[in-house]
Amino acid sequence: MLTDRQQAVLDFVRAQHERLGLFPTLREIQAHFGFASPFAATRHLQALEKKGALTRQPGKARAFTLPASRHSSASWSGGGLLSIPVFGVIPAGLPAANAQEIEPDESVAVDAASLGLRRNSRVFGLRVRGDSMIGANILEDDIVFLAPREPTPGQIVAALIDGESTLKRFLHQRGRPFLRAENPRYPDLLPAAELIIQGVMVGLLRRTA
Amino acid sequence: MLTDRQQAVLDFVRAQHERLGLFPTLREIQAHFGFASPFAATRHLQALEKKGALTRQPGKARAFTLPASRHSSASWSGGGLLSIPVFGVIPAGLPAANAQEIEPDESVAVDAASLGLRRNSRVFGLRVRGDSMIGANILEDDIVFLAPREPTPGQIVAALIDGESTLKRFLHQRGRPFLRAENPRYPDLLPAAELIIQGVMVGLLRRTA
DNA sequence: TTAACATGTGTTCAAATGAACACTATATGG
DNA sequence: CCATATAGTGTTCATTTGAACACATGTTAA
Numbered sequence: 001m002l003t004d005r006q007q008a009v010l011d012f013v014r015a016q017h018e019r020l021g022l023f024p025t026l027r028e029i030q031a032h033f034g035f036a037s038p039f040a041a042t043r044h045l046q047a048l049e050k051k052g053a054l055t056r057q058p059g060k061a062r063a064f065t066l067p068a069s070r071h072s073s074a075s076w077s078g079g080g081l082l083s084i085p086v087f088g089v090i091p092a093g094l095p096a097a098n099a100q101e102i103e104p105d106e107s108v109a110v111d112a113a114s115l116g117l118r119r120n121s122r123v124f125g126l127r128v129r130g131d132s133m134i135g136a137n138i139l140e141d142d143i144v145f146l147a148p149r150e151p152t153p154g155q156i157v158a159a160l161i162d163g164e165s166t167l168k169r170f171l172h173q174r175g176r177p178f179l180r181a182e183n184p185r186y187p188d189l190l191p192a193a194e195l196i197i198q199g200v201m202v203g204l205l206r207r208t209a
Numbered sequence: 210m211l212t213d214r215q216q217a218v219l220d221f222v223r224a225q226h227e228r229l230g231l232f233p234t235l236r237e238i239q240a241h242f243g244f245a246s247p248f249a250a251t252r253h254l255q256a257l258e259k260k261g262a263l264t265r266q267p268g269k270a271r272a273f274t275l276p277a278s279r280h281s282s283a284s285w286s287g288g289g290l291l292s293i294p295v296f297g298v299i300p301a302g303l304p305a306a307n308a309q310e311i312e313p314d315e316s317v318a319v320d321a322a323s324l325g326l327r328r329n330s331r332v333f334g335l336r337v338r339g340d341s342m343i344g345a346n347i348l349e350d351d352i353v354f355l356a357p358r359e360p361t362p363g364q365i366v367a368a369l370i371d372g373e374s375t376l377k378r379f380l381h382q383r384g385r386p387f388l389r390a391e392n393p394r395y396p397d398l399l400p401a402a403e404l405i406i407q408g409v410m411v412g413l414l415r416r417t418a
Numbered sequence: 419t420t421a422a423c424a425t426g427t428g429t430t431c432a433a434a435t436g437a438a439c440a441c442t443a444t445a446t447g448g
Numbered sequence: 449c450c451a452t453a454t455a456g457t458g459t460t461c462a463t464t465t466g467a468a469c470a471c472a473t474g475t476t477a478a
Contacts, residue, residue, distance in 0.1 A: 007366050017230060020274075021226065021232070021274065021275070022232070022272060023230070023231070025270070026284065026306050061234070061270035061271060062231065062232060062270060062271050064229065064230075065229075066230075081227075081290070101315075108320055108323040109290055109318065109319065109323075110317070110318065110319050110320075110322035111276055111317055111318035111319075113317075114317040114318075114352070114414060114416060115418060116264075116416050116418035125376060134393055137343075137346040137347075137348055138346075139346055142396070143323070147418070148352075155417075156417070181249075191386070201417050202416065202417055202418035203414065203415055203416045203418065204413070204414070204415040205319070205323060205412065205413070205414055205415075206222035206412055206413040206414075206415075207300070207323060207324050207411070207412045208365070208410050208411055208412055208413070209324060209326065209356070209411035209412065
């Protein structure tokens with residue numbers, strides 16, 4: 001069992017790695033805790049290592065490993081994490097080359113593989129408003145993930161109509177595309193102009209807590 | 210625009226950080242690419258820095274920053290990433306203190322905030338089998354996230370019945386708990402013995418790609 | 419009361435690591 | 449043809465960083 005001081009050191013090591021992507025040096029730990037000697041930091045790290053709370057590579061700078069506590073970012077080694085910008089209203093500029101510069105309302109992190117995507121895929125998220133897609137089991141406040149790609153009929157897409165984005169199912173009839181809400185209370189949309197598809201749905205995240 | 214060699218160096222730096230949680234030293238980059246001199250590595254890093262692909266803290270070991278490319282793990286600075294074990298069948302041992310040692314079928318990464326959870330919260334995932342919860346907009350192959358906590362009536366839970374786990378809505382009737390499928394094709398479950406709740410649903414991840 | 423552990427201080431030194439210089443070869447653009 | 453950029457080699461040195469020793473104090477458990 002870690003002592004309070006040891007836990008504090010471990011928390012600092014973990015927090016530095018989360019914030020900066022770097023583990024701290026002995027002297028950075030010394031400075032943070034106000035130790036007069038870097039060896040005090042060494043003593044704590046040695047105790048943490050003995051108790052299995054971290055491992056060190058002898059003689060190497062900043063070389064820690066935090067063992068799999070399965071619920072922390074330090075243990076994620078599956079790679080391919082996506083930081084996905086989420087919009088409440090999709091900016092008309094999406095998907096554009098400079099889309100990354102449009103400030104999202106929030107961001108969520110999900111690993112690419114669980115959405116069936118390659119690492120570093122371009123994805124954005126849309127916070128669902130309303131109940132127009134309830135028939136497709138998409139609820140208000142869900143985050144729908146969309147990738148910019150050409151849709152095939154039957155897929156759910158974000159489309160730009162009259163300067164606004166809408167989430168609908170993409171279908172064809174007699175060679176002409178149209179959009180269907182998955183709620184009988186909403187009519188089909190047959191766009192007068194060419195349909196601009198901003199993204200095709202690749203996944204969904206729901207929070208129920 | 211980065212040259213091919215510079216891109217290769219950047220990819221290596223990023224990959225090492227994803228795999229090990231550490232940026233490489235000049236000599237580790239030198240060894241990887243077979244350079245005769247650590248200064249070759251320095252030259253590439255200087256070029257990458259000049260082109261804005263990374264930044265370095267002068268004179269400090271392994272001290273890089275990768276600027277926000279919004280679609281890579283290096284850019285996730287929101288903290289609180291959860292590495293969630295996902296099971297096809299929930300082991301009867303969940304949720305137990307040694308649950309972390311039970312080997313999951315897979316893991317997914319999601320940030321805690323988007324599930325309304327604190328960093329380092331204990332969560333596990335269940336890959337949904339069958340259509341018993343379709344009425345709650347939970348589809349087969351969805352991953353349902355569950356946190357070990359006491360349920361309140363109306364919540365969706367994973368419960369252990371007859372040695373098997375099942376996902377159902379938790380309800381009360383005349384003070385007695387029972388489980389309801391959200392599909393009229395399945396009957397309510399009135400457990401004979403005391404109900405063991407393995408987790409309460411806190412979110413869901415769906416893949417449609 | 420004693421031993422073990424925790425938590426340091428103070429100091430020195432070895433190794434790791436980054437910095438930088440002079441040089442060479444090749445490619446590219448003006 | 450010349451200047452610049454890229455991509456190194458070879459080498460040396462400064463700084464950062466980790467390691468480790470001797471010592472001290474307080475706490476805890478046997």
